[in-house]
Amino acid sequence: MATAVVYLDGDPREGVLEAVTLARQVGDVVAVAPAPLGSEAVQTLGRYGVTRLVHLETGGVAMDAPAAVGQALADAATQLDATAVLLTSTFGTKEIAAHTAHHLRAGLLVDVGDLRLHEGHLAGSKRAFGGTWDTSCAVTTDRGVATVRPNAVQAEPVQTPVDVVTGALTVTAQVPAGLELVSREVHDSDSARPPLAEAAIVVAAGRGTFGDFDPVHELADVLGAAVGTTRDCVDEGWLPHDAQVGQTGVTVAPRLYLGAGISGAPHHIGGMSASQTIVAVNIDAEAPLVEMADFAVVGDLASVLTDAAEAIREHRAQS
Ligand SMILES: Cc1cc2nc3c(=O)[nH]c(=O)nc-3n(C[C@H](O)[C@H](O)[C@H](O)COP(=O)(O)OP(=O)(O)OC[C@H]3O[C@@H](n4cnc5c(N)ncnc54)[C@H](O)[C@@H]3O)c2cc1C
Numbered sequence: 001m002a003t004a005v006v007y008l009d010g011d012p013r014e015g016v017l018e019a020v021t022l023a024r025q026v027g028d029v030v031a032v033a034p035a036p037l038g039s040e041a042v043q044t045l046g047r048y049g050v051t052r053l054v055h056l057e058t059g060g061v062a063m064d065a066p067a068a069v070g071q072a073l074a075d076a077a078t079q080l081d082a083t084a085v086l087l088t089s090t091f092g093t094k095e096i097a098a099h100t101a102h103h104l105r106a107g108l109l110v111d112v113g114d115l116r117l118h119e120g121h122l123a124g125s126k127r128a129f130g131g132t133w134d135t136s137c138a139v140t141t142d143r144g145v146a147t148v149r150p151n152a153v154q155a156e157p158v159q160t161p162v163d164v165v166t167g168a169l170t171v172t173a174q175v176p177a178g179l180e181l182v183s184r185e186v187h188d189s190d191s192a193r194p195p196l197a198e199a200a201i202v203v204a205a206g207r208g209t210f211g212d213f214d215p216v217h218e219l220a221d222v223l224g225a226a227v228g229t230t231r232d233c234v235d236e237g238w239l240p241h242d243a244q245v246g247q248t249g250v251t252v253a254p255r256l257y258l259g260a261g262i263s264g265a266p267h268h269i270g271g272m273s274a275s276q277t278i279v280a281v282n283i284d285a286e287a288p289l290v291e292m293a294d295f296a297v298v299g300d301l302a303s304v305l306t307d308a309a310e311a312i313r314e315h316r317a318q319s
Pocket of ligand 1: 205206207208209229230231232233244245246247248249260261262263264265266267268271281282283284287299300301302
């Protein structure tokens with residue numbers, strides 16, 4: 001049976017469990033973590049069918065630099081004789097995936113929405129050109145590396161939870177010569193909300209807010225959503241750059257994207273058009289985002305978002 005390695009860049013959150021769910025289609029799933037995990041995390045992995053969890057022993061080499069992590073992960077994949085190495089699709093994990101593929105001399109699939117073995121090689125599907133094309137692709141090497149697009153699949157537990165075997169794996173890792181980590185600053189401006197790039201629901205708002213994001217945050221909190229915005233709002237200083245969706249910001253593909261007071265410029269649409277359901281709120285019925293949306297509400301966003309939050313709260317209270 002083929003082995004699929006899934007890299008854990010922290011506790012097993014939704015995006016990681018989606019990758020584990022896809023990994024089961026390839027074979028036996030081994031999770032690889034940079035450090036030992038707590039018992040709750042191990043049990044969660046067992047509920048999703050992970051048979052083995054190894055943490056990397058690097059002989060004191062810090063797992064900060066993506067190049068070092070990629071090398072360590074490649075070594076782990078070789079020792080575990082893995083056919084596939086899967087990661088989530090954040091900026092950080094995509095960089096690790098590239099280094100891993102380089103060390104393994106393996107093909108790399110980025111942002112796949114499904115996975116399978118095609119004649120023994122890793123194959124997957126991905127959206128291209130701003131979500132307008134669905135493509136199939138396969139690596140031609142014996143091992144393949146893939147990053148899994150957030151929200152592409154629903155994380156599914158297995159019918160019978162597995163007792164996960166845990167242990168350490170000694171691997172080779174080197175921080176490249178000339179690279180020194182001088183300082184590290186974690187930007188966690190919106191820690192109470194899910195990370196924008198992986199969120200299942202994104203409530204985004206643009207210049208139509210005129211800088212007042214209170215109704216946006218209110219609706220996002222009710223929905224458990226991440227908050228996104230446009231570049232113009234970032235340039236105005238209304239929200240930080242890590243909230244920017246689009247060509248020069250974060251690419252999102254949530255199950256639900258709500259864009260309020262956003263015109264729908266191509267630079268913005270390029271970063272959200274792979275969303276599964278798009279809802280627009282705008283006073284202009286002919287705005288491009290309204291025209292491409294699955295549902296649209298023509299009206300003032302301040303009242304529409306506040307009313308929506310209130311209606312959802314009432315609905316929940318009654319059910
Ligand atoms: C090289 C380059 C890269 C770029 N990269 C990005 C990027 O990554 N992401 C990005 O977003 N942009 C990017 N941009 C900018 C992009 O081209 C647009 O300027 C920007 O997306 C527009 O932002 P907006 O929709 O908030 O504002 P606008 O285009 O001004 O639209 C505001 C909308 O709000 C509506 N509105 C007004 N009042 C209300 C109200 N009360 N209620 C409801 N609706 C209302 C209006 O009808 C309008 O449709 C880039 C531009 C360049 C040149």
